[in-house]
Amino acid sequence: MSLHTATTSAPVNIACIKYWGKRDTKLILPTNSSLSVTLDQDHLRSTTTSRADPSFEKDRLWLNGIEEEIQAGGRMATCIAEMKRLRKELVEEVDASAPKISGYFVHIASHNNFPTAAGLASSASGFAALTASLAALYALPCPPTTLSLIARQGSGSACRSLMGGFVAWNAGTDASGLDSHAVQIAPESHWPDIHALICVVSDAKKGTSSTSGMQRTVETSPLLQHRIKHVVPQRMTDISAAILARDFDRFAEITMADSNQFHAVALDTSPPIFYMNDVSRAIVAVIEEYNRIALLPENGGKRKAAYTQHQEIINLIVHYFPQQDAFKDPFALFGTAGVGSGAVLAGFNVNVAKVAEVGAVKGLIHTRVGDGPRTLTEEESLLGTNGLPLKMAQK
Amino acid sequence: MSLHTATTSAPVNIACIKYWGKRDTKLILPTNSSLSVTLDQDHLRSTTTSRADPSFEKDRLWLNGIEEEIQAGGRMATCIAEMKRLRKELVEEVDASAPKISGYFVHIASHNNFPTAAGLASSASGFAALTASLAALYALPCPPTTLSLIARQGSGSACRSLMGGFVAWNAGTDASGLDSHAVQIAPESHWPDIHALICVVSDAKKGTSSTSGMQRTVETSPLLQHRIKHVVPQRMTDISAAILARDFDRFAEITMADSNQFHAVALDTSPPIFYMNDVSRAIVAVIEEYNRIALLPENGGKRKAAYTQHQEIINLIVHYFPQQDAFKDPFALFGTAGVGSGAVLAGFNVNVAKVAEVGAVKGLIHTRVGDGPRTLTEEESLLGTNGLPLKMAQK
Numbered sequence: 001m002s003l004h005t006a007t008t009s010a011p012v013n014i015a016c017i018k019y020w021g022k023r024d025t026k027l028i029l030p031t032n033s034s035l036s037v038t039l040d041q042d043h044l045r046s047t048t049t050s051r052a053d054p055s056f057e058k059d060r061l062w063l064n065g066i067e068e069e070i071q072a073g074g075r076m077a078t079c080i081a082e083m084k085r086l087r088k089e090l091v092e093e094v095d096a097s098a099p100k101i102s103g104y105f106v107h108i109a110s111h112n113n114f115p116t117a118a119g120l121a122s123s124a125s126g127f128a129a130l131t132a133s134l135a136a137l138y139a140l141p142c143p144p145t146t147l148s149l150i151a152r153q154g155s156g157s158a159c160r161s162l163m164g165g166f167v168a169w170n171a172g173t174d175a176s177g178l179d180s181h182a183v184q185i186a187p188e189s190h191w192p193d194i195h196a197l198i199c200v201v202s203d204a205k206k207g208t209s210s211t212s213g214m215q216r217t218v219e220t221s222p223l224l225q226h227r228i229k230h231v232v233p234q235r236m237t238d239i240s241a242a243i244l245a246r247d248f249d250r251f252a253e254i255t256m257a258d259s260n261q262f263h264a265v266a267l268d269t270s271p272p273i274f275y276m277n278d279v280s281r282a283i284v285a286v287i288e289e290y291n292r293i294a295l296l297p298e299n300g301g302k303r304k305a306a307y308t309q310h311q312e313i314i315n316l317i318v319h320y321f322p323q324q325d326a327f328k329d330p331f332a333l334f335g336t337a338g339v340g341s342g343a344v345l346a347g348f349n350v351n352v353a354k355v356a357e358v359g360a361v362k363g364l365i366h367t368r369v370g371d372g373p374r375t376l377t378e379e380e381s382l383l384g385t386n387g388l389p390l391k392m393a394q395k
Numbered sequence: 396m397s398l399h400t401a402t403t404s405a406p407v408n409i410a411c412i413k414y415w416g417k418r419d420t421k422l423i424l425p426t427n428s429s430l431s432v433t434l435d436q437d438h439l440r441s442t443t444t445s446r447a448d449p450s451f452e453k454d455r456l457w458l459n460g461i462e463e464e465i466q467a468g469g470r471m472a473t474c475i476a477e478m479k480r481l482r483k484e485l486v487e488e489v490d491a492s493a494p495k496i497s498g499y500f501v502h503i504a505s506h507n508n509f510p511t512a513a514g515l516a517s518s519a520s521g522f523a524a525l526t527a528s529l530a531a532l533y534a535l536p537c538p539p540t541t542l543s544l545i546a547r548q549g550s551g552s553a554c555r556s557l558m559g560g561f562v563a564w565n566a567g568t569d570a571s572g573l574d575s576h577a578v579q580i581a582p583e584s585h586w587p588d589i590h591a592l593i594c595v596v597s598d599a600k601k602g603t604s605s606t607s608g609m610q611r612t613v614e615t616s617p618l619l620q621h622r623i624k625h626v627v628p629q630r631m632t633d634i635s636a637a638i639l640a641r642d643f644d645r646f647a648e649i650t651m652a653d654s655n656q657f658h659a660v661a662l663d664t665s666p667p668i669f670y671m672n673d674v675s676r677a678i679v680a681v682i683e684e685y686n687r688i689a690l691l692p693e694n695g696g697k698r699k700a701a702y703t704q705h706q707e708i709i710n711l712i713v714h715y716f717p718q719q720d721a722f723k724d725p726f727a728l729f730g731t732a733g734v735g736s737g738a739v740l741a742g743f744n745v746n747v748a749k750v751a752e753v754g755a756v757k758g759l760i761h762t763r764v765g766d767g768p769r770t771l772t773e774e775e776s777l778l779g780t781n782g783l784p785l786k787m788a789q790k
């Protein structure tokens with residue numbers, strides 16, 4: 001094995017306050033702050049091995065076993081160059097005994113344990129894993145906040161995947177981008193019982209890419225500026241307080257409102273951007289009805305989805321959106337009998353949605369809040385002794 | 396026949412700048428001004444006969460032949476009472492020889508020539524026809540603007556159906572509502588070649604009523620206030636100028652942007668309000684793609700839907716949304732061969748939408764800009780000599 005190799009995994013994150021719009025497209029500086037929950041790497045992760053070796057002839061990258069070109073001046077090249085610079089400035093120029101590996105080319109192999117078809121953005125976990133693996137390779141004495149400045153230039157929301165728990169990305173104001181980084185609001189241990197049920201909605205049509213879509217919104221939506229200036233700052237304050245107070249009712253209220261407002265500004269774009277279809281709208285309708293019942297005084301008067309009552313919600317979703325495959329039950333909530341028949345809560349308006357066809361929601365992933373990037377052992381390396389990717393089917 | 400009877404018809408209108416939100420729910424005072432195109436009564440209309448007679452024992456109303464209760468304090472009762480008051484104050488107290496009919500009970504029969512299932516709001520044309528027929532019955536010396544103050548209290552957008560052509564509803568600022576009335580921006584003769592193709596989208600789910608939905612938006616949408624204060628005023632100015640200049644490109648641009656923004660603030664409501672489904676989104680996608688091609692310099696660089704090129708657009712819509720019944724061709728655009736095969740424009744991205752199932756768009760109505768309320772002859776009365784509704788199947 002090479003002396004200079006490191007493997008790390010990094011998590012997916014899901015935004016509660018949405019990032020939508022850049023004020024600098026090269027440095028990836030956002031128009032507003034955002035906040036996310038880091039999801040458990042036991043279920044969803046990107047794993048990356050980085051290696052530096054004098055025998056390598058150029059920087060090379062493999063994603064899920066397929067080599068991708070590293071385009072000069074592109075986001076990947078920027079991240080690699082920045083990490084090499086940090087190695088040189090913070091390690092090699094400080095400690096004369098440190099190996100001069102910043103001048104070596106690197107080989108990088110990355111793998112996502114979730115299918116692209118799941119509809120989860122792999123760029124956030126992918127660029128976080130890349131940054132974390134290079135930081136480990138180069139033994140950088142940098143806290144996650146500093147690394148988040150680099151990951152941000154690969155993919156904006158990647159900066160939030162460098163920390164576990166509840167993570168804010170402060171938009172910052174400086175043109176350099178040096179104040180546009182992630183910060184942990186609370187670790188996963190603060191509120192470990194936050195769960196997420198990801199409903200993978202099937203959509204035959206290719207949506208607008210987020211990179212081009214968000215800039216069209218910046219250019220054409222009259223409502224976006226109001227959101228940026230007047231709505232998001234208050235929501236960032238309010239949801240941070242809700243997280244620190246473990247106030248799920250308020251946390252859920254703000255999260256749902258901000259999801260709706262993100263879709264609203266997408267719709268206020270010219271031409272309009274649609275990221276919801278009849279199935280995702282039906283999911284929203286079912287959860288809103290569930291919370292309408294939960295908010296009745298006799299039921300406690302607080303929103304419950306997706307906090308407590310995991311079984312109840314999974315039953316409900318599986319009832320309205322029948323699954324081809326048996327529900328993967330990572331928390332062993334259901335016995336051998338499996339998911340039930342979707343017993344209906346008292347007062348629940350069953351007509352809020354029609355029972356969908358099998359496949360309308362083509363997958364359900366039950367996960368929870370989790371930790372930041374993990375450094376893995378050599379046994380988990382994605383690169384073989386020859387510096388080329390191993391087969392990764394089992395990773 | 397009674398001496399005191401009148402029959403009028405009134406048009407449907409379709410908003411280009413949308414009315415969404417009331418600042419006074421009793422007087423129906425809106426949070427923002429709006430603007431609409433009045434559609435041709437040759438195709439879509441409400442017809443109303445009003446009669447006053449000393450033999451009548453109470454105010455009675457029939458809608459499409461079915462008697463409806465006139466609830467005390469309700470919108471219908473308010474409109475009738477206001478019209479009786481105007482008769483008394485402006486006619487009977489001014490001209491001693493005028494018959495004292497304001498004290499008589501009235502019988503009112505109203506009929507829409509379009510099915511409720513068409514999804515067109517019948518309350519606008521209905522309250523406009525009611526107001527116009529009572530104005531004729533009472534021989535009121537009132538211009539349409541004054542009558543619009545009464546119709547507005549029946550259904551907000553009804554005030555815009557009291558005039559033909561292009562009609563603004565000025566929100567006004569006074570608590571009395573006396574400055575919240577319709578005004579004609581331009582008559583239909585100013586720009587008669589504005590056509591509309593109404594696509595009636597099938598939707599199994601009952602939507603949120605506009606009355607409750609718009610107040611939920613007022614109470615919960617952070618974006619609505621920005622729309623009210625900063626977006627709509629400029630758009631009212633801009634679209635009025637576009638109408639006066641017959642600038643279809645600008646007119647279409649503002650109309651489409653405002654439709655999207657209306658749906659955006661509905662989505663920004665908690666719980667969110669969805670008025671679009673996968674079919675209506677596909678219609679938008681097809682028209683946006685059509686206009687993308689139209690906006691190419693080699694094609695003239697201007698939006699065309701739904702102005703010129705009626706045949707091209709109808710072919711396109713019928714291609715993507717196949718119809719059960721043959722297209723009703725009121726302008727005889729197509730010969731005996733009927734609608735063509737949806738010949739595609741050069742460069743049109745055919746994958747912008749999938750060809751829908753028959754019935755996804757369950758009806759197409761081709762119409763154009765039209766005139767304001769019409770006073771009809773006694774032959775068209777909906778009330779028989781006994782003061783009760785005639786059969787109205789053929790009206």
